[in-house]
Amino acid sequence: MIQNAWLIPVFPLIAFLILLFIGRFLKEKSSYVGITALALSFILSVMVLFERIGGETYTYVIDWITFGELTISMGYEVTPLNAMMLIVVTLVSLVVHIFSREYMHDDKRIHIFFAYLGLFSFSMLGLILAPNVLQLFIFWELVGLMSYLLVGFWYFKPEAAAAAKKAFLTTRIGDVGLLIGLVILFNQTGSFDYADIYAAVEGGMINETLITTIALLIFMGAVGKSAQFPLHVWLPDAMEGPTPVSALIHAATMVAAGVYLVGVMYPLFLASSTAMTVVAYTGAITAFFAATMALVMTDIKRVLAYSTISQLGFMILALGTAGYVAGLFHLMTHAFFKALLFLGAGSVIYAVHHRQDIRDMGGLWGKMKITSITFLIGALAISGVFPLAGFWSKEEILASALLNGDGFLFTIALVTAFMTAFYMFRLFFKTFTGEYRGGDHDDAHANDPGVDAYGAADVAEADNPRDDSMDEETHVSPAEDHDHHDSPKENSGFMTFPLIVLASMAVVAGFVNLPFLGYPLEGFLTEGINVGSQPHGELWLAFVSLAVAGAGIALAWAMYYKGSISEDYFASKAPGVHKLLINKYYLDEVYTAVFVRPTVAIGRFFWEMDKSIVDGIVNLIGRSTSSTGRTAGRRHNGQLQTYGLVSILGGIVVIALAFVLRGYFG
Amino acid sequence: MMLNILTWLVFLPLIGAIIIMTIPKENVNVIRSLAAITSGIALVISLVLWAGFERGATGLQYATTAEWFNIGFLQINYEIGLDGLSLPLIVLTTIVTTLAIFASFSIEKRVKEFYLWTLVLLTGMLGVFVALDMFLFFLFFELTLIPMFFLIGIWGGKMKEYASFKFLLYTGLGSAIMFMTFIAMFYKAYEAMNMQETTFSMIRMAEIFADPANPDVLTGAVKGALFLALFVAFAIKLPVFPFHTWLPNAHVEAPTAASMILAGVLLKMGGYGLIRVGVGILPDQAARFASLIALLGVINIIYGALLALVQTDLKSLVAYSSISHMGIVLLGIASFTTAGMQGAIFQLVSHGFISALLFFMVGAIYERTKTRTISELGGLSKSVPILAGFTLAAAMASVGLPGLSGFVSELLAFIGIFGASAEILPAATVFGVIAGLGIILTAAYLLWAVQRTTFGPMKEKFVGLADARPMEYVPMIGLLALSIVIGVYPHILSDVINTTVIDIVSKIGG
Amino acid sequence: MVPITLFLALAAILFCIGLYGVLTRRHLVIVLASIEIMLNSVNINLVAFSAIGPFANISGQVFSLFIITVAAAEAAVGLAILIALYRNRNSIDVIKHDLLRW
């Protein structure tokens, strides 16, 4: 079966092609094509995983390009790491497909949506199965493209279009670094294959400085893709896309690809302590900053987006502190519970008629039983409450930060863990407890047009879209008055089934690496790759972790459920900080001022220069030629005697010259 | 006598043109189909050549030589042949021209002449790529000028006269420089062989320059000057900053089909000439000026991209993007590695498809909306979803998205430039990193353009525009499919090119 | 005998006078007359060389005969053109006949 692993990405590709060509006749039925394909892929992935456990790494390649003596090949490979990732991706993708069937069923372009999802799944699976880092890069870019297309799925919203572009461009910056890193690496090792690279690194074929350079360049790619500071700005904006897309791409799979990249290139990073330090600190800083911003956001999806960034920072931090398994373990568990949270949010958004502001929600606990419970499970899991998945993986990250990092990293990790628990439960309490506030708000913050997509388009059209400059910062779209204020109710099985599946995964996924069982996942993942010894925390660390999470939850409970601390207590204490956080540290503005505007200004300057100087010289030559012609032409006045005079003068000059130069008779 | 298949290929379009000449100009459909059939046959022949080309064999294939004329010591041969460098470009030429002919079925004005010139142009382009005699090369090179001049000048836009004359004079200047350089090389070779031998053959010339009987004649200064002159001649065609200003004018005014051919094939003649004549005959000089070439390449990339960023006209944006992309060719050549050289050739081919597609899309959009000003467009995804989709795909191919051909050439060029030997290109890393910035800029201007034209709310005046016609699918799908094929499986191209590239690079011994 | 150089000098002077006339006179008749003077100056040279040149022989005189013939023909045709021109354009001012321009 493992030989047929290539079929796993091919199923979604087939779904994509089917939908591309005959999708418009299938309409709503398109979803079943995608669901079927993903179900097949999932089943195959499970089979491959079971075969891989205790089996051998399987590789199959063909020549892709030859230049000189060198050949780059493409193919697929099943390693422990990607066997695990296959399960994660196919499972999340499958449930997202199922979820979308309901969520998107009113959209006229639903077949396009499922086609995109199919192509995305194909790309993501291709990325995972890649036997060499170039193929990874190829699919890496393709998932970026799909992210672009899916974020911009509602292209008629200027915000969505701008967000899509921003997402693509920002990640592209990292990708260029990655590409350059890969190219330098290739020129050192003559191969893109993982095995050759590991061998070259471990054999000391590359000097230290170069390894650091390469590692940092490759890390740039991860920074862009996994939305790490300072390239994280695209991810919150990417929430303009449909919610299932956010769950699949911007929470569970694609954004985790950066972490995965660091994972597969891990020996390279291990060989450079500078690179590891940079990685660890980037992760820590990102985790912290993103968490602070998540504290104040009011858009349910944006809170989750910052939470995602923060959690990705955690993973990067783990990898940077030699916690290879910890990082990847958290990658897996996070995929489940974050997808769960996003889909839960999607369920809520769908139920409250596409409003996303948590200030307009509340009191959904009784109305949406399944959604509420599963969301609670997700929130507990991400907060790291025993015995849910997040507890186990986060505990390992803390362990690696403590054991291999320094006090600063560990402190930041703890603080972030506390903030995580706090903002998740802030979200939970605001959304599900208290009174429903959606009915009496006239200015509902509609941001997710979904069903009435074309209605929103009309609004946007009437509202005269803003100047679409490059630096377009997205805002919530203008107020849209909803007619239907009927109270929210639980959604159909297509939406709740995925929640249940993911919730159960969020509960059990942590058990694959139980310390009592001798860390089975660790044994599986570290097979065949030299990543050093893995740090393990002691028991007290688990209690510290739990205590921190409990404190966060308690504070949120006090502020948003009990009301014993005023909701804007901290905001009023430090209004400056609050403003800074609300405005996302003004990073978008800074980037606009520092990078975007000068570039455009330089472009304009060069254009003017091109028109006036470069082309000016050309035109000047042309004009001077024709004006010379005109001037000379004016001499041709038809006066025979003038002609005669000129020719005689010419003759005289020739004679005189000959006379002067060579004497009379030469 | 059975003529060489290459000869057939080159002169077949001319025969088609002559037949078209005999058809009354009212029979528009006959003329159109005849033009399509002629170019189609040329396409088939070129594919036959592709299939029959012996991979991995060094040297020329399908070569033939015949004495053409002989005036005293001046002997000019009809010498043609194929190798891994010219074959991909020949296939590119026939494909792009055939599709351009399909794309121009909507032209109603002076149809007969249009196809007449297009077919003559085809002969000229094919001739350039097969000619191995410098005189013949020059002749075909010139033969491409006149038809393009008329295509722009008659079927062009508002400023067609200005644009066509600028094109003619500018590239004509390049040809003049080229011709003078050829003559100078001829005499230098004559002198270097102690007045014993004269030749215009590129192959023989390369041998003479590599191993002259009288080395004192070919000093470094002489060879350097010859190379620089050749470089300028081809730089105008490519075009290289600061010789690029004819290109935006020509493109903006040219009709769609002419734009496709211009960007798709004519620019490639510059790159081809640089590799074939410049690097082929004077490899040591090319290596000597590698830093200059790379510098100009990087300037092209960045400068073109920055200018494209601020364009207000969609077509001139694409034109500047061509300039930017041609920088990759220079960069690849300048690296003097097999990867870089292959990247340059890949870029020639891939940009041929991609830019033709982009120009076709711009033309199709213009035909419907009657505007090319970016700010006036918007929301086309809604009114013409298929065209918008293909536009997006073309833009992505141009951005260098993996899976499409642009990526392969960029990758190879990067591998080349970062792997360039320090003796040839001391500042390779710097160039490489700056070129990397260019990739970001490329993504920026193309995505921005796509965002402003196809995304956003639909404008009222664009409601009810007709989406793609069946005839338009032919060039769109054809070009995109080729880009995908090369991008997904570049081996089909690289195994043709590789041997030739190894041969070229091996000449640069030091 | 008079030195030949004097004849040559005289011919040169006459030639230059004729040339000046051709270039500056506005009356077409005079332009033609100037041309005749120039032809004459050439004849002087020929005859002088024929008679007292270093290789004196008859050929110079034969040539001068030819020149006289040509001059006569030229004068006849030239004057005929002049008359035709005058009839058509009603002027024999050289300045007014400027059709020979770009």
Added chain:
Amino acid sequence: MTAQMTFFIILALIAIVSSVLVMALRTISHRVVSMAFSFFAIAGLYFLLGAEFIGIIQIMVYVGAITILFVFGMMMTEHRNIGFGPDPRKIQQVVSFLGVATLLGIMLYGIFSMDLPTTPQPYVGSVEAIGLELYGHYFIAFLGSAFLLTSALIGAVVIARKEADE
């Protein structure tokens, strides 16, 4: 100073002065007469050189035929209107004068710096010698000039005659 020299100077002066007068005089008929004097003086020079036949031909053709032709040409055109008004081409005149003067200077310098021997006893070409040469060596050219004269005759008539349909 020999008699020959005296005659030469006189004749040369007449030729030069009358040529200058052709340019300088105002009345057209005076100019033509002046031209005839110039031709006459040149004929005299031919006699001086012992080329009597050419001298006679010169008188017959130039003084006789061509001058009369000019008189006819003059009379059939604008002979009453003396001037054409002020000449707008001052530069033309000045430059012409300078150019011609330069040319003359160069020529004279060349002529006088040349050391040409003068045959002490002039060669006298008899009419017989001329005839022999003309009908012998230069026969083809002679025939050619005959054709030339014929065609010039016809041409002149064709050009100068009034258009029949006018």
